[in-house]
Amino acid sequence: MTEPDTDPETRYDIVVVGGGNAALCAAMTAAEAGARVLILEAAPKAYRGGNSRHTRNFRCMHDGPLSVLVDRYDEAEYFDDLMRVTGGKTDEALARMVIRRSQACLPWMEAHGVRFQPSLSGTLSLARTNAFFMGGGKALVNAYYRTAEALGVDVLYEAPVTHLALDGQRITRVDYTHDGRAHSLRPRAVVVASGGFQADLDWLAEAWGPPARNFLIRGTPYNRGTVLRDLLDQGLSQIGDPTQCHAVAIDGRAPKYDGGIVTRLDCVPFSIVVNKDGQRFHDEGEDVWPKRYAIWGRLIAAQPDQVGYVIIDSKAIELFMPSVFPPVEADTLEALARKMDLPAAQLVETVTAFNAACGDTSAFHPTELDGVRTEGLTPPKTNWARPICEPPFYAYSLRTGVTFTYLGLHVDETARCSTASGPVENLWAAGETMAGSILGQGYLAGYGMTIGTVFGRIAGEEAARHAR
């Protein structure tokens, strides 16, 4: 007969797989309900927090001014915003539940150590809808780890989970490695909050084909989907299209992993974008950038070698947020083409044709759809079309940057996972790993953190109730 408190395998009531926002929300909530909780984080401490460490805000409903949020943002408007970006591919009941609960999240987050700040300079459009974390997502993650540890939650870093043993409708064992050795635990309940699989390029390539190997991964290299695949292989219900991922066009010089926010480039609307053959391929002025931001990842992915080149002139250089790397600069288009390894004659021809198609630019307005468009050009540029003619000329290379994937675990409104035979008694999921249950495609800034917080808390509560 072993004492439950000393048997290392049953020492914990709940094991939380993952160490980002959703995992921490679940762990804190469960610990507050009296459960003994262990977090198994695959990353080393310096990189703990998954993609959450790169986030900056969460989208929050509010009936009136709330903390740093101004005015009001009600359920109807929030839901409309969501439907617009997902094209209706949304689970309405779950989405509305997340929206409604987001309001109570803000004070809860503050009570658990998160501090907010007014929307950052350059992000005025989000001041009403998104509450920014002071210091960003890593500061949030740090605060949550401090709070969790004060609540008695144990944390193991560099402890990737390799297998969750499903026996009938129960998870009976958690296998993980730590310090070079294999370990097992037998908790009463398990919360999976270990993100998507975007850092596993082989898996991405299964869905996307070989071009996926040229993608850059904007977030953590530790979201390899090991547990997700392990569970799907055991028959857990899945949701989401494996080819769906949040993919944006980022600076081609960004690191392969973990480049985060600073690699974004906001200059596309004021540019022309060519492929490696020096040809344009899409309307750069289709809509204001925040709305088009997420389609350019796919557009670039469809070009040869999955690379694009954004070309602007000196008129445009001050019009967008500065980015991490300085642009390549030259006094002539030919010189610019040489520096960028583009066919010079073709680039000049493309720019000349574009310039010739530009008309009256007096109505140019950088932050509004100004209708300053090209005539007789294919593809057209339908806004902000000003000739590229004032040296120096600047160029950035663009590559596809993947933020997260949508394929994941299907959960119900209690965050519980299931198989074809029904719910799994003691398995809950939260965060990116189940976000596909709500969003089928598209993305609304800050909604991922809202899902993680709402479902993390639900999963923690449900798991603690089960473990009692």
Added chain:
Amino acid sequence: MPDNLYPSPIEEARRQAQICNACRYCEGYCAVFPAMHMQRAFSDGDITQLANLCHNCQNCHDACQYTAPHEFALNLPAVLAEVRQDSWEETAVPRALGQAFHRSGTLIAGATVLIMALLFWLARHLPGEGTGFYAILGHGAMLAIFLPATLLPCLAIALGLRRYWRRVEGGPIRLAHLRAAFGSAARMRNLAGGHGEGCTFETGAGFTHHRRYMHQLVLIGFLLCFAATVTGTILHYIFAIPAPYPVFSLPKLFGVTGGILLCLGCLGMLRAKLAGRAELQARAVRGGEFGFIALLFTVSASGLALYAFGGTAALEGLLALHLGAVLSFFLLTPYSKMAHGFYRLAALVRDAQRSA
């Protein structure tokens, strides 16, 4: 911690500022980031100004997603500390002295105090001309030593600040700028962490106000000691009441309270500095910074000892030590960490001009 990617601190700070400017997550912590985010490119003067606005609270470092082992290897507190340090050394008048103290401050401070104390000890054989301290060293002799020892450093600081002001392209100063700058310094707002919970300087994790409060103890203690000197001077010259003063007199009340606060503050700052992470500070001058704290502590502790044991045989020795420490402190002010107060104020004034 990897070495900086560029050999010059200003170049390295520029590289890092470019990354910060594309991220902006730390905007709410302190005055550095709003100032930084107003620009796209950073001149040497811009970087110098940002460096002097930074109070090394380290909140941004602990919140940063790009610190080592990330390949961007951001360490803004350290690189700004280096730039700041260089800016004080380069604008000091004369420059050579600035460089010397910051690099080997403890040694210089110790040696100066010893030499000065020795001189005062020897000077006790000069004929006295009064009672109390003045029986040992006449008032005229003290004045002859301390008046130039106060004015010359003031002049050096003024020249240094003028160099700084040119470098950061400061404009004409208005009352509102001064009000904003002194208001910020009085509350040490840049160590409040933006959320008002302090900084991670000592813990690397949780926020505390310890360093902020200790700094203000030193500041208030110093100002009280200064007030003691001023009121003493007024009593001496205007009311013709020479020292020694009774316990319930302004110079004594200011001096003793100030001395106690200064002592406690110095010990607190010393503890904070020991607990702090060396790799987030300007490593080359850590020695000089400890030297400065030790000097300030010696000034205040010897002053208090003089008050407590002035009636004993220790008087002569203590007086020599105290006067030696005070004189060293004055002389070293433009070249020691003491200079930071003036440059910080200048930076806060400049920042008030920016945000006006």
